[in-house]
Structures are given as structure tokens and as C-alpha cells.
Amino acid sequence: MSDDIAQDTTVILRIHRFTPKPETKRTRRRPSSPFGNKSRNSNPFASSHPQRGIKGNRFTQDYTIQPRSGQTVLDCLLSIKRDYDPTLAFRYSCGHGVCGSDAVSINGTPTLLCTAKVEDYAKSQVQPSNAGNVDEGFRHTGNITGTAISDNSSASQVGNTEQAGDVNRIESHLPTIIEVAPLPGFPVLRDLIVDIDRMMEQIARLQPHLEADGKLAKTSDGKIDMFEYLQHPEELKRYELLSNCISCGICEGSCPVYAGGEAFVGPAALVATSRFVNDSRDRLTGERLEAIATDDGIIACQSVRACSRKCPRGIDVGEEMWQLTEQVKSHQV
Incomplete structure (x- = not known):
């Protein structure tokens, strides 16, 4: 479509909805990925809180709207929830592509609701x-x-x-359709809201924080050297972009191997690791590379590079996966 939407353009938002049934005592664990190990003990990234399949009613519901030019899909969902259907459930926070909480699949492409403009995703019926x-x-x-x-x-x-x-x-005058579904690879809690606890837990297990040597450098007169961690621009550039990752899960929703972390720790956790592996101030580079050199770590990556599509922070996730693979190989030699 053109960059601008005509005032009389009708758009249908086709929402994939899910209403969970009340929980019962007997629950069944969510089926694991065919790429994963059968034994949970063999996966160092397995969650201590196993995910269980949530039963419920899945259906699609159409909402007819007439969006304004420049309006985002999030704007449309907010209008629907406020004026027409308060039961529609979706997650968002900042609304400006910074928090990463509103990741969904729009027309089959994982993206953020707040950055997805209607004119970019509307397609002819x-x-x-x-x-x-x-x-x-x-x-x-x-x-x-x-x-x-x-x-x-x-x-x-x-x-x-x-x-x-x-x-x-x-x-030519039929309404256009925008299909909005939950982010793939994650268990659905309700409508467009998915459970990202496992992803966040896996990121935390790889220690996404700076581990310096703990020694305070001092000047010749015995005072603390305030320039202890001063870096060259080249050293800063190696990890600066990676530090912008907002853990939205879009890269994991695009990955054909990731399935809730059952078989693959996922690109989000590996990007967090790469950020500190490439930090010249960090002293645990070897330990970090060894932690991901497992069957469920970087070895499970199939180099499909689907994770590089539509990163809201501009990170070439596929390239980072490749660089990590090469660094792990060099470390093991």
C-alpha cells in the first residue's frame, strides 16, 4: 500500500484470541520441541518451573476500523479495547519501541505493536x-x-x-486485513499475551552483568583512578549496539529452532552473553563461552538467520550467533 491511508479506507483487524479454561489439579506438561533432549537434566538452561500446556478456547475475531494515516496497530487495539471490547487482552507499556513488552506476530512477522504502522501491514483481502x-x-x-x-x-x-x-x-474496494497473533515459540496465556518467564530466566542464568576483577586502580599518590575502566572507541563499539537489546523476544519468535527453550537457549540469551563476551572490561569471557558451548546452547543454532529479521533495535542477531559460534570454536582449540 502507499505510505498514506485514505480517510475512507476500511481495515479489518483479525485477532487470534485465546480464552484459558480454569486450571485443574491435573495438568499436562507442554510438549517439548523435537530438537530438544528427552532428559530435562541434560539441558542446563531448562527452567526450574516447567511450562504446562494451557487449555482453552482458541478463535479469531474481526474488528472493522477506519485508521488514520500514521496510526500504529497498538493505537487501533487501544481504541478497540476502550470503545468496543474491553475483554481484548494484549501487553504494552511505553508504546514507543523501548520496553519491548508488546511483541506479537503481524501477518506472520514477529514485530512490536507500537512500531507497526497500519499502512505497512494492511493487505488486500x-x-x-x-x-x-x-x-x-x-x-x-x-x-x-x-x-x-x-x-x-x-x-x-x-x-x-x-x-x-x-x-x-x-x-478493489474490499477492506484490507491485518492479522495479529501471539508471538510464536511462547505459550499463550490469554489472547495476545504470552509467557516470557522462561526466556527471562534463561537470560539471567547466563549472568548478564559485568564481572570485573574487583580491583580499584590507584594513581601514584594513592588516590582511586577514576579512569580505571576507560575504553578505546573500538572497544566500546564492539558491544555498544548489543547493550540496546530490550529482550522483546522477536528474535526468538522468528527462530525455527527455539520453542520455549526446550531445545535451544534462544538468541535473546545469547545476545546478552555476546554483549559481555565483547566487553574488554569483563573477566569471565572464557567461562561465558564454555557456558553456551552445549547441545542446547550455541551448538543448537542452525544458522538460519531468521532471527535477524525486524529487530527493533537494529541488531543483526544472526551475525551475532555466527560470531559466537566462531568464538566458541576458537576458545575450544
């Missing part, structure tokens, strides 16, 4: 036929708008052609 353009890959069985009619054509043929033109004109 029916693709109209372009006049004069014939797809040579198929044999057409009917008249096509724009096709020349010979002099000996019957009136019925002309009528069919005019009717086809009317249908195409009608199709």
Missing part, C-alpha cells in the same frame, strides 16, 4: 486483476478485463467482460 496483465503460467477460462474483443464476438461475451470489470472494481 482479494487481489484485483490488473488490466492487460495475463499470467502466462495458467490457462485462463474466462474473459479478462482489458482483453480486446474481436468484431465477431457475441453480445454475451461482451456482457461477461463488462461484468468481470464490475467484479474487479468491487474487489
